């Protein structure tokens with residue numbers, strides 16, 4: 387049995403992860419940790435792996451606390467920057483434990499990101515549109531940021547220059563955020579869960595890649611895969627695709 391602690395256990399994702407872990411015959415939910423609880427060997431209750439779905443401003447400290455307690459961490463919380471990833475990677479290596487951070491655990495989203503990177507060199511233009519529930523605290527989504535970075539890297543590797551865009555005046559930011567030169571647009575709408583469209587354009591044609599998570603159960607197979615396999619890859623792994631050998 388793999389013993390699992392869930393951090394952010396009362397949240398939308400954390401509560402769904404608790405249900406999924408409890409339903410899995412090979413996993414044992416040993417701790418539900420929430421804001422205000424200490425995060426130490428006592429509260430982690432002998433866990434082998436902690437799963438963090440909290441908030442961008444607390445997740446790095448949570449991961450360091452897990453590594454100090456010598457347990458692996460699976461992280462779905464978004465908002466990670468390169469410096470925080472570097473610090474956590476270094477700590478994981480010195481602690482001899484593993485950390486897996488993925489902006490999206492849904493198979494449709496993981497594949498959409500891969501397909502977007504594959505398609506990017508064949509299209510002059512690419513833009514990312516992410517659409518989420520209005521209770522989400524960060525924008526753009528971690529998935530959209532990762533998608534844009536993947537598109538930009540694929541374009542750079544193919545020797546492509548800037549995308550065509552004649553915009554000279556955009557005082558209100560209507561052309562969206564730029565992530566490595568790729569425009570990213572965020573919609574927050576009651577009724578939505580988590581959705582993304584990647585638009586790729588050429589003269590006379592368009593490719594649309596779309597992923598929809600209608601329900602948070604969509605993330606659970608990926609989360610449970612990560613819990614079961616996180617310890618197999620030493621140090622820091624970013625992205626479920628890398629953990630699954632798709633990258």
Ligand SMILES: NC(=O)C1=CN([C@@H]2O[C@H](COP(=O)(O)OP(=O)(O)OC[C@H]3O[C@@H](n4cnc5c(N)ncnc54)[C@H](O)[C@@H]3O)[C@@H](O)[C@H]2O)C=CC1
Pocket residue numbers: 393394395396397398399400419420421422423439440441442444461462463464465488489490491492524528605
């Ligand atoms: N990687 C993925 O597949 C997915 C990632 N997410 C990300 O997961 C994160 C959480 O999303 P939701 O569950 O919708 O948010 P939520 O707001 O429903 O849940 C967050 C929970 O964390 C708790 N929390 C806050 N600070 C804490 C601390 N220091 N220690 C322990 N618990 C703490 C809050 O009280 C709350 O219960 C967000 O960053 C979101 O972008 C969401 C869905 C899928």
Ligand SMILES: O=C(O)C1=N[C@H](C(=O)O)C[C@H](O)C1
Pocket residue numbers: 464489490518522523526527528529530579580581
């Ligand atoms: O907050 C959410 O809901 C989601 N957050 C993740 C993100 O920022 O990409 C994953 C998914 O889009 C749902």
